[in-house]
Amino acid sequence: MDPVESGKLQMSEKVESNGRQGRVLLIELQVREYIGTFLWLGFLFALTAGVKVPLDSSPKATAVSVAKAPWVFGAIQWLLQRWPTWLSGWVLPLLSLAVLLTLPWWGQKVGKRWVWIIFLTLSLVWVGLTLLYMFMG
Amino acid sequence: MGKTGNDSFMGHIRPSQIRAGALRLRATFCLGGFSFLAFIVLAITGVLLLFYYQPGDRAFASLSELDSALPYGGLIRSLHFWAGQLMVITVFLHMVRVVWSGAYRPLKELNWVTGVVLFLLTVMLDYSGYLLRGGQESGSAATVGQALFTALPGGKALATVFFGRPSPFNGSTLSMFVWHVFILAGAVSFLQMFHFWRIRRGGGVRPL
Numbered sequence: 001m002d003p004v005e006s007g008k009l010q011m012s013e014k015v016e017s018n019g020r021q022g023r024v025l026l027i028e029l030q031v032r033e034y035i036g037t038f039l040w041l042g043f044l045f046a047l048t049a050g051v052k053v054p055l056d057s058s059p060k061a062t063a064v065s066v067a068k069a070p071w072v073f074g075a076i077q078w079l080l081q082r083w084p085t086w087l088s089g090w091v092l093p094l095l096s097l098a099v100l101l102t103l104p105w106w107g108q109k110v111g112k113r114w115v116w117i118i119f120l121t122l123s124l125v126w127v128g129l130t131l132l133y134m135f136m137g
Numbered sequence: 138m139g140k141t142g143n144d145s146f147m148g149h150i151r152p153s154q155i156r157a158g159a160l161r162l163r164a165t166f167c168l169g170g171f172s173f174l175a176f177i178v179l180a181i182t183g184v185l186l187l188f189y190y191q192p193g194d195r196a197f198a199s200l201s202e203l204d205s206a207l208p209y210g211g212l213i214r215s216l217h218f219w220a221g222q223l224m225v226i227t228v229f230l231h232m233v234r235v236v237w238s239g240a241y242r243p244l245k246e247l248n249w250v251t252g253v254v255l256f257l258l259t260v261m262l263d264y265s266g267y268l269l270r271g272g273q274e275s276g277s278a279a280t281v282g283q284a285l286f287t288a289l290p291g292g293k294a295l296a297t298v299f300f301g302r303p304s305p306f307n308g309s310t311l312s313m314f315v316w317h318v319f320i321l322a323g324a325v326s327f328l329q330m331f332h333f334w335r336i337r338r339g340g341g342v343r344p345l
Contacts, residue, residue, distance in 0.1 A: 023154040024157045025154060026152065036171070037174060041174070047219050052215065055200060055201060056273055056274045057272050059272055059273055059276060069281060070263060072225055072260050072263050072264065073264060073278075080281070085288040090285070090289070100253045101253050103236070104243065104245075105246070108243075
Protein backbone atom coordinates (compact mmCIF):
# COMPACT_ATOMS: atom_id res chain seq x y z
CA MET A 1 0.00 0.00 0.00
CA ASP A 2 1.22 3.47 -0.77
CA PRO A 3 2.47 4.99 2.51
CA VAL A 4 1.60 8.47 1.37
CA GLU A 5 -1.96 7.59 0.56
CA SER A 6 -2.45 5.35 3.58
CA GLY A 7 -1.16 8.13 5.83
CA LYS A 8 0.88 5.75 7.98
CA LEU A 9 4.10 7.68 7.75
CA GLN A 10 3.89 10.45 10.28
CA MET A 11 7.01 12.29 9.14
CA SER A 12 5.68 12.72 5.63
CA GLU A 13 2.51 14.25 6.86
CA LYS A 14 4.55 16.87 8.69
CA VAL A 15 6.17 17.88 5.42
CA GLU A 16 3.21 17.95 3.12
CA SER A 17 0.95 15.24 1.80
CA ASN A 18 -1.63 16.41 -0.64
CA GLY A 19 -1.60 13.77 -3.35
CA ARG A 20 0.94 13.20 -6.11
CA GLN A 21 2.13 16.78 -6.31
CA GLY A 22 2.90 16.99 -2.59
CA ARG A 23 6.38 16.59 -1.25
CA VAL A 24 7.61 13.89 1.09
CA LEU A 25 10.86 13.17 2.90
CA LEU A 26 13.58 11.38 0.96
CA ILE A 27 13.67 8.54 3.52
CA GLU A 28 10.45 7.17 2.07
CA LEU A 29 12.05 6.80 -1.34
CA GLN A 30 15.18 5.34 0.25
CA VAL A 31 13.16 2.61 2.01
CA ARG A 32 11.74 1.55 -1.36
CA GLU A 33 15.18 1.73 -2.93
CA TYR A 34 16.61 -0.57 -0.23
CA ILE A 35 13.81 -3.09 -0.76
CA GLY A 36 14.34 -2.94 -4.54
CA THR A 37 18.11 -3.35 -4.07
CA PHE A 38 17.70 -6.48 -1.94
CA LEU A 39 15.20 -8.00 -4.37
CA TRP A 40 17.37 -7.24 -7.40
CA LEU A 41 20.56 -8.53 -5.75
CA GLY A 42 18.68 -11.65 -4.62
CA PHE A 43 17.59 -12.29 -8.21
CA LEU A 44 21.14 -11.70 -9.49
CA PHE A 45 22.66 -14.11 -6.95
CA ALA A 46 20.00 -16.72 -7.68
CA LEU A 47 20.72 -16.41 -11.40
CA THR A 48 24.47 -16.66 -10.77
CA ALA A 49 24.07 -19.70 -8.54
CA GLY A 50 21.56 -21.39 -10.83
CA VAL A 51 23.02 -20.83 -14.29
CA LYS A 52 26.72 -21.50 -14.65
CA VAL A 53 28.51 -19.31 -17.18
CA PRO A 54 30.72 -21.58 -19.31
CA LEU A 55 34.17 -20.58 -20.42
CA ASP A 56 34.81 -20.16 -24.14
CA SER A 57 36.32 -23.07 -26.04
CA SER A 58 40.07 -23.12 -25.62
CA PRO A 59 41.90 -21.15 -28.33
CA LYS A 60 44.31 -24.10 -28.59
CA ALA A 61 41.60 -26.73 -29.10
CA THR A 62 41.82 -28.58 -32.38
CA ALA A 63 38.04 -28.78 -32.82
CA VAL A 64 36.80 -25.35 -33.87
CA SER A 65 33.55 -24.46 -32.13
CA VAL A 66 30.61 -23.00 -34.05
CA ALA A 67 30.85 -19.25 -33.53
CA LYS A 68 27.84 -17.44 -32.10
CA ALA A 69 27.81 -13.69 -31.74
CA PRO A 70 27.03 -12.28 -28.29
CA TRP A 71 23.25 -12.08 -28.04
CA VAL A 72 23.22 -8.26 -27.99
CA PHE A 73 24.48 -8.35 -31.57
CA GLY A 74 22.23 -11.23 -32.59
CA ALA A 75 20.00 -9.01 -34.75
CA ILE A 76 22.97 -7.56 -36.66
CA GLN A 77 24.46 -11.02 -37.05
CA TRP A 78 21.15 -12.32 -38.43
CA LEU A 79 21.07 -9.46 -40.96
CA LEU A 80 24.76 -9.93 -41.84
CA GLN A 81 24.04 -13.51 -42.91
CA ARG A 82 21.51 -12.26 -45.45
CA TRP A 83 22.33 -8.73 -46.53
CA PRO A 84 25.51 -6.79 -47.43
CA THR A 85 27.74 -5.68 -44.55
CA TRP A 86 27.37 -1.96 -45.22
CA LEU A 87 23.58 -2.24 -45.02
CA SER A 88 23.09 -4.65 -42.13
CA GLY A 89 26.15 -3.62 -40.12
CA TRP A 90 26.06 0.14 -40.56
CA VAL A 91 23.09 1.72 -42.35
CA LEU A 92 20.23 -0.03 -40.52
CA PRO A 93 21.74 0.19 -36.98
CA LEU A 94 22.80 3.83 -37.48
CA LEU A 95 19.41 4.72 -38.93
CA SER A 96 17.68 3.17 -35.92
CA LEU A 97 20.05 5.03 -33.60
CA ALA A 98 19.33 8.31 -35.39
CA VAL A 99 15.57 7.73 -35.02
CA LEU A 100 16.06 7.19 -31.28
CA LEU A 101 18.38 10.16 -30.77
CA THR A 102 16.05 12.59 -32.55
CA LEU A 103 12.86 11.18 -30.99
CA PRO A 104 12.12 14.22 -28.75
CA TRP A 105 12.11 16.52 -31.78
CA TRP A 106 10.14 14.52 -34.36
CA GLY A 107 7.95 13.30 -31.50
CA GLN A 108 6.64 16.82 -31.01
CA LYS A 109 5.32 16.80 -34.58
CA VAL A 110 3.71 13.35 -34.67
CA GLY A 111 2.33 13.18 -31.13
CA LYS A 112 2.83 10.83 -28.19
CA ARG A 113 0.72 7.98 -29.60
CA TRP A 114 2.67 7.76 -32.87
CA VAL A 115 5.98 8.03 -31.03
CA TRP A 116 4.97 4.98 -29.01
CA ILE A 117 3.86 3.05 -32.11
CA ILE A 118 7.05 3.83 -34.04
CA PHE A 119 9.31 3.11 -31.04
CA LEU A 120 7.51 -0.15 -30.27
CA THR A 121 7.70 -1.31 -33.91
CA LEU A 122 11.41 -0.52 -34.09
CA SER A 123 12.08 -2.28 -30.78
CA LEU A 124 10.05 -5.34 -31.74
CA VAL A 125 11.93 -5.68 -35.03
CA TRP A 126 15.34 -5.60 -33.32
CA VAL A 127 14.26 -7.80 -30.40
CA GLY A 128 12.56 -10.20 -32.83
CA LEU A 129 15.67 -10.50 -35.00
CA THR A 130 17.78 -11.06 -31.87
CA LEU A 131 15.48 -13.89 -30.76
CA LEU A 132 15.47 -15.34 -34.28
CA TYR A 133 19.28 -15.45 -34.28
CA MET A 134 19.49 -16.85 -30.74
CA PHE A 135 17.05 -19.69 -31.27
CA MET A 136 17.15 -20.37 -35.01
CA GLY A 137 20.67 -19.26 -35.94
CA MET B 138 23.26 28.41 -0.58
CA GLY B 139 26.01 26.62 1.33
CA LYS B 140 27.41 23.14 0.97
CA THR B 141 24.57 21.60 2.96
CA GLY B 142 21.87 23.30 0.92
CA ASN B 143 20.19 22.09 -2.24
CA ASP B 144 22.89 23.66 -4.39
CA SER B 145 25.51 21.19 -3.14
CA PHE B 146 26.12 18.10 -5.25
CA MET B 147 24.63 15.64 -2.76
CA GLY B 148 21.79 18.01 -2.00
CA HIS B 149 21.02 18.05 -5.68
CA ILE B 150 21.29 14.30 -6.24
CA ARG B 151 19.59 13.41 -2.96
CA PRO B 152 17.39 16.36 -1.94
CA SER B 153 15.76 16.21 1.48
CA GLN B 154 12.29 16.21 -0.05
CA ILE B 155 10.91 14.72 -3.24
CA ARG B 156 7.58 14.65 -5.06
CA ALA B 157 5.10 12.23 -3.51
CA GLY B 158 4.28 10.93 -7.00
CA ALA B 159 7.86 9.72 -7.41
CA LEU B 160 7.20 7.10 -4.72
CA ARG B 161 4.74 5.23 -6.90
CA LEU B 162 6.19 2.05 -8.38
CA ARG B 163 4.51 2.82 -11.71
CA ALA B 164 6.50 6.06 -11.93
CA THR B 165 9.74 4.26 -12.77
CA PHE B 166 9.41 0.51 -12.08
CA CYS B 167 12.87 1.09 -10.53
CA LEU B 168 14.43 0.31 -13.94
CA GLY B 169 16.91 3.17 -13.94
CA GLY B 170 17.92 2.27 -10.39
CA PHE B 171 18.32 -1.40 -11.33
CA SER B 172 20.54 -0.40 -14.25
CA PHE B 173 22.72 1.68 -11.95
CA LEU B 174 22.83 -1.14 -9.40
CA ALA B 175 23.99 -3.51 -12.15
CA PHE B 176 26.74 -1.03 -13.00
CA ILE B 177 27.86 -0.90 -9.35
CA VAL B 178 28.00 -4.73 -9.22
CA LEU B 179 29.92 -4.70 -12.51
CA ALA B 180 32.40 -2.16 -11.17
CA ILE B 181 33.03 -4.10 -7.94
CA THR B 182 33.32 -7.53 -9.60
CA GLY B 183 35.32 -5.98 -12.45
CA VAL B 184 37.92 -4.60 -10.03
CA LEU B 185 38.11 -8.03 -8.33
CA LEU B 186 38.62 -9.72 -11.72
CA LEU B 187 41.40 -7.26 -12.54
CA PHE B 188 43.53 -8.78 -9.76
CA TYR B 189 43.84 -12.00 -11.73
CA TYR B 190 42.84 -11.44 -15.34
CA GLN B 191 45.59 -11.05 -17.94
CA PRO B 192 44.60 -9.62 -21.33
CA GLY B 193 46.16 -10.93 -24.53
CA ASP B 194 47.53 -14.43 -25.03
CA ARG B 195 47.04 -15.39 -21.36
CA ALA B 196 43.38 -14.26 -21.24
CA PHE B 197 41.77 -17.68 -21.58
CA ALA B 198 44.31 -19.38 -19.32
CA SER B 199 43.92 -16.75 -16.59
CA LEU B 200 40.11 -17.10 -16.67
CA SER B 201 40.38 -20.91 -16.54
CA GLU B 202 42.63 -20.65 -13.48
CA LEU B 203 40.32 -18.08 -11.94
CA ASP B 204 37.41 -20.52 -12.34
CA SER B 205 39.16 -23.61 -11.09
CA ALA B 206 41.91 -22.55 -8.71
CA LEU B 207 40.72 -19.43 -6.91
CA PRO B 208 38.07 -19.60 -4.16
CA TYR B 209 34.89 -17.91 -5.43
CA GLY B 210 36.67 -16.98 -8.68
CA GLY B 211 33.95 -18.59 -10.79
CA LEU B 212 31.27 -16.88 -8.70
CA ILE B 213 32.82 -13.43 -9.27
CA ARG B 214 33.13 -14.09 -13.02
CA SER B 215 29.52 -15.31 -13.23
CA LEU B 216 28.26 -12.32 -11.23
CA HIS B 217 30.11 -10.00 -13.60
CA PHE B 218 28.61 -11.77 -16.61
CA TRP B 219 25.01 -11.83 -15.38
CA ALA B 220 25.12 -8.26 -14.08
CA GLY B 221 26.27 -7.21 -17.56
CA GLN B 222 23.42 -9.03 -19.29
CA LEU B 223 20.87 -7.69 -16.81
CA MET B 224 22.20 -4.16 -17.29
CA VAL B 225 21.60 -4.32 -21.06
CA ILE B 226 18.05 -5.58 -20.48
CA THR B 227 17.16 -3.09 -17.73
CA VAL B 228 18.57 -0.12 -19.66
CA PHE B 229 16.45 -1.14 -22.66
CA LEU B 230 13.33 -1.59 -20.52
CA HIS B 231 14.07 1.76 -18.88
CA MET B 232 14.00 3.35 -22.34
CA VAL B 233 10.69 1.63 -23.10
CA ARG B 234 9.25 3.03 -19.87
CA VAL B 235 10.51 6.54 -20.68
CA VAL B 236 8.87 6.48 -24.11
CA TRP B 237 5.65 5.04 -22.68
CA SER B 238 5.42 7.81 -20.09
CA GLY B 239 6.48 10.54 -22.53
CA ALA B 240 9.45 11.50 -20.35
CA TYR B 241 11.56 12.32 -23.43
CA ARG B 242 9.60 15.51 -24.13
CA PRO B 243 10.96 19.02 -23.47
CA LEU B 244 12.60 19.90 -21.11
CA LYS B 245 13.93 16.35 -20.85
CA GLU B 246 15.21 15.88 -24.39
CA LEU B 247 18.89 16.21 -23.40
CA ASN B 248 18.43 13.49 -20.78
CA TRP B 249 16.82 11.25 -23.39
CA VAL B 250 19.79 11.72 -25.72
CA THR B 251 22.17 10.96 -22.83
CA GLY B 252 20.15 7.83 -22.09
CA VAL B 253 20.34 6.60 -25.69
CA VAL B 254 24.11 7.15 -25.69
CA LEU B 255 24.31 5.26 -22.38
CA PHE B 256 22.40 2.36 -23.94
CA LEU B 257 24.82 2.30 -26.87
CA LEU B 258 27.82 2.38 -24.51
CA THR B 259 26.29 -0.42 -22.42
CA VAL B 260 25.96 -2.61 -25.53
CA MET B 261 29.56 -1.79 -26.48
CA LEU B 262 30.70 -2.68 -22.96
CA ASP B 263 28.92 -6.01 -23.28
CA TYR B 264 30.58 -6.71 -26.63
CA SER B 265 34.06 -5.67 -25.50
CA GLY B 266 33.66 -7.79 -22.36
CA TYR B 267 32.71 -10.77 -24.52
CA LEU B 268 35.94 -10.36 -26.48
CA LEU B 269 38.03 -10.36 -23.29
CA ARG B 270 37.16 -14.01 -22.63
CA GLY B 271 39.94 -14.96 -24.99
CA GLY B 272 38.53 -18.19 -26.41
CA GLN B 273 37.47 -19.32 -29.86
CA GLU B 274 34.03 -17.72 -29.64
CA SER B 275 35.38 -14.31 -28.65
CA GLY B 276 37.97 -14.60 -31.43
CA SER B 277 35.16 -15.17 -33.94
CA ALA B 278 33.19 -12.21 -32.55
CA ALA B 279 36.29 -10.03 -32.91
CA THR B 280 36.67 -11.18 -36.52
CA VAL B 281 33.06 -10.20 -37.28
CA GLY B 282 33.60 -6.81 -35.62
CA GLN B 283 36.75 -6.22 -37.64
CA ALA B 284 34.94 -7.18 -40.84
CA LEU B 285 32.31 -4.56 -40.05
CA PHE B 286 34.96 -1.87 -39.78
CA THR B 287 36.85 -2.94 -42.88
CA ALA B 288 33.62 -2.55 -44.89
CA LEU B 289 34.05 1.20 -44.36
CA PRO B 290 36.45 3.38 -46.37
CA GLY B 291 39.62 3.62 -44.26
CA GLY B 292 38.14 1.04 -41.94
CA LYS B 293 41.32 -1.00 -41.50
CA ALA B 294 42.91 1.80 -39.51
CA LEU B 295 39.75 2.16 -37.41
CA ALA B 296 39.66 -1.58 -36.79
CA THR B 297 43.25 -1.46 -35.54
CA VAL B 298 42.38 1.38 -33.16
CA PHE B 299 39.48 -0.56 -31.65
CA PHE B 300 40.67 -4.14 -31.82
CA GLY B 301 44.45 -4.01 -31.92
CA ARG B 302 45.67 -7.12 -33.72
CA PRO B 303 43.79 -10.13 -32.38
CA SER B 304 44.56 -13.62 -33.58
CA PRO B 305 41.61 -15.43 -35.19
CA PHE B 306 41.17 -17.55 -32.06
CA ASN B 307 41.62 -14.88 -29.41
CA GLY B 308 39.73 -11.58 -29.36
CA SER B 309 41.33 -10.39 -26.17
CA THR B 310 43.88 -7.72 -26.87
CA LEU B 311 45.33 -4.93 -24.80
CA SER B 312 43.38 -2.42 -26.93
CA MET B 313 40.04 -4.06 -26.20
CA PHE B 314 40.96 -4.34 -22.52
CA VAL B 315 41.69 -0.58 -22.37
CA TRP B 316 38.40 0.19 -24.16
CA HIS B 317 36.41 -2.04 -21.81
CA VAL B 318 37.99 -1.13 -18.48
CA PHE B 319 38.90 2.52 -18.90
CA ILE B 320 37.33 4.31 -21.85
CA LEU B 321 33.84 2.77 -22.07
CA ALA B 322 33.39 2.21 -18.33
CA GLY B 323 34.70 5.74 -17.65
CA ALA B 324 32.35 7.26 -20.22
CA VAL B 325 29.38 5.39 -18.73
CA SER B 326 30.30 6.58 -15.20
CA PHE B 327 30.54 10.19 -16.31
CA LEU B 328 27.34 10.14 -18.38
CA GLN B 329 25.41 8.44 -15.57
CA MET B 330 26.29 11.29 -13.20
CA PHE B 331 25.17 13.79 -15.82
CA HIS B 332 21.98 11.77 -16.39
CA PHE B 333 21.11 11.81 -12.67
CA TRP B 334 21.90 15.50 -12.38
CA ARG B 335 19.55 16.24 -15.28
CA ILE B 336 16.75 14.15 -13.75
CA ARG B 337 16.83 16.21 -10.56
CA ARG B 338 17.14 19.42 -12.52
CA GLY B 339 14.05 18.48 -14.52
CA GLY B 340 12.06 18.21 -11.32
CA GLY B 341 12.49 14.53 -10.50
CA VAL B 342 10.40 11.62 -11.62
CA ARG B 343 6.76 12.24 -12.46
CA PRO B 344 4.22 9.41 -12.28
CA LEU B 345 2.62 7.90 -15.36
